Amino acid sequence: MYSVNYHRASSVADAAKLLKNGDAKLLSGGMTLIPAMKTRLASPSDLVDVSRLKDLQGVKVSGKTVTIGAATTHYDVSTDEKLRKACPALAHMASLIGDPAVRHRGTIGGSIANNDPAADYPAALLALGATIITNKREIAADKFFKGLFETALKEGEIITAVSFTAPAKAAYQKFRNPASRYAIVGVFVTKGKDGVRAAVTGAGEDGVFRSREIEAALATNFDAAALGGIKVPAKGLMSDIHASADYRANLIAVMAKRAVAAANA
């Protein structure tokens, strides 16, 4: 690993200040950033550790409103009793990330800031119509995820929390790469007061996206049967050694059906 300067931030404001050092990056659980630094895919001059900031940790549920601190680990999301009642689909999704040791360190803020095209949280937040809260503003999930590893975050901007209204129904299903455990296709569906949303991860050439075909088919009938004859276009989907675009297109329909069945169960 290249040499790096480590800083432990004492507050979000302190982190914002420390981020001005050289080519600094925020460090939370480090489950992606540290491996990326080892392989030299990333070489920040400075790391600003925000993982111990209490203000960024924990799940709050108030009525239907769920707020999750950016440095909340996948383990804490997956086991939070309040969240398991308010939005069990999200707790379940968090339990499917990586492995237990990775879930003990990896955080929701880190995952969405990285916006890996095969990460789980981007699909969840897009389908939940979540709001991403930073130290500067609030960004709707629809405007936050911009492309492969790209987000609407500006230089020096720090995610502090995400929040959403718990939908009446939701579920996530993913078809995992057997080696990496990342999604080859993952589909998160929700049925809330503003209708049906279906977000797909693992498949899009530009990262996470909403599947209009699936949303349209489910709009009037939120049932797996409504997806019976659905054709998801392969255009814009990734083809790689793991799966072709056609295969992924088919998997999107299959995972969507399973997700809807799970949401209705």
Place this chain on the structure above:
Amino acid sequence: MSDVSLTVNGKRVSGSAEDRTLLVHFLREHLGLTGTHVGCDTSQCGACVVHVDGKAVKSCTMLAAQASGSTIVTIEGLANGAELHPVQAAFKEHHGLQCGFCTPGMIMTATDMIARHPEGLDEATVRAELEGNICRCTGYHNIVKAILAASETMAKGAKGKAKQAA
């Protein structure tokens, strides 16, 4: 350079390390605790699992500086003198190791897993929970058996203690 202060296996230790030093290298090279292994160095194999503030983590994917201030338990900290920890004893009893390279990580993962499942474990749960630990001898069968046995022994032990306390 970072000043790294830790409590490792009940002892307070401190030292100075380059900021890029991984926790596993600090444990092995600065503290001489070579029971924690570096297998893949890509966060996949779990040979480097230790407990940081009571949670199993991959010490090859955490900086020593990040861990500073934390309480660490490594494989060396499990046994009570000559008396093996119940998970270690179960691995011995059920031959839960072949070459032994993955064993420290397996045992640290197993103790964490058992602690998180006080209701008990079944085979499917153990296998799912071992997702982040790879045994290249493919000796999973006996590893799973050992963890199930240790989980039962420890549940009985906990009940016994509760009875004594009552």
